[in-house]
Amino acid sequence: MDKVKVLQRYLPPDAAPLIGRWIDYFKCEFKISRNRNSKFGDYRPPFDGKGHRISVNYDLNPYAFLVTTVHEFAHLHTWNEHKHKAKPHGTEWKNNFKRMMQPFFEKEIFPPDVKAAIVSYLNNPAASSCSDLGLYRSLRKYDAPKEDVHTVEKIPVHALFKIKDGRVFRKEEKLRKRYKCTEVATKRVYLFSPVAEVELIKD
Structure with missing residues (x-):
């Protein structure tokens, strides 16, 4: 099946073509993963004959899935530029994350409340989107309701x-x-x- 059609099941549909192009451009193995309580996504650099690998939890709502995906691709891009010389969430990663989020702002992918929370988060992005309470709360509003949670x-x-x-x-x-x-x-x-x-x- 076409990767963009698969991505549209998890991402805001208008975001899927660009993510599909990133997967091809960076020659990245992109995996939709089971739920992991400790993290939303993961990036692994090339190692032992394997290329770039990104995984994102399958059960995130589309906006959280997109924020996590951009977060991990910013790690990939930073690794290509600096290898191990850059800190995992240092200045180089922050700058790449800001730049890579811009196309989705231009396409007006996010609802206004989520966009405002992302802009605030981008002023000093943390290691994880769930460690920024403002962004995490705004993304959670778009989760499917969960009983007894x-x-x-x-x-x-x-x-x-x-x-x-x-x-x-x-x-x-x-x-x-x-x-x-x-x-x-x-x-x-x-x-x-x-x-x-x-x-x-x-x-």
């Missing part, structure tokens, strides 16, 4: 919640950017991102 910031203080591995926590007070949460079984304290997705345990 809440973010830590939305549940009441002292409420109990469960994470994917089954462990149960009690939400405590906010410490700067994260929430202190106590694991019920061990009484150990962990810090959770405000936008971590959890299952609320109802009384």
Whole structure:
């Protein structure tokens, strides 16, 4: 099947042709991956006879899929220019990420709220789009609704919640950017991102 048609299942349709051209131009193996809780996407430079490899989680909404894809292609472009001399999310990568996002602004691919969040993020892009809370929240609005899934910031203080591995926590007070949460079984304290997705345990 034509790669652009496949990409249109995951990306905003008007963005797919350009991503398809990037895959060809950079001779990149582009993989649509299973869900990974720790990351949205991944870039691997050429190694051991393999070329550039990019993977992006299949279950992202189209705007999050596009932001992640551009993020990873900026890594590829930076590696081509600087090899190992550039830091993974240093100035060279930031400049490439800004430049590579421009065509999608010109095509008006993003809704106004997402575009505004990306522009703010581009002033100093972080290692991950999910580490920028403004961008992460704006992208999450376009996720399909999930039953019984809440973010830590939305549940009441002292409420109990469960994470994917089954462990149960009690939400405590906010410490700067994260929430202190106590694991019920061990009484150990962990810090959770405000936008971590959890299952609320109802009384």
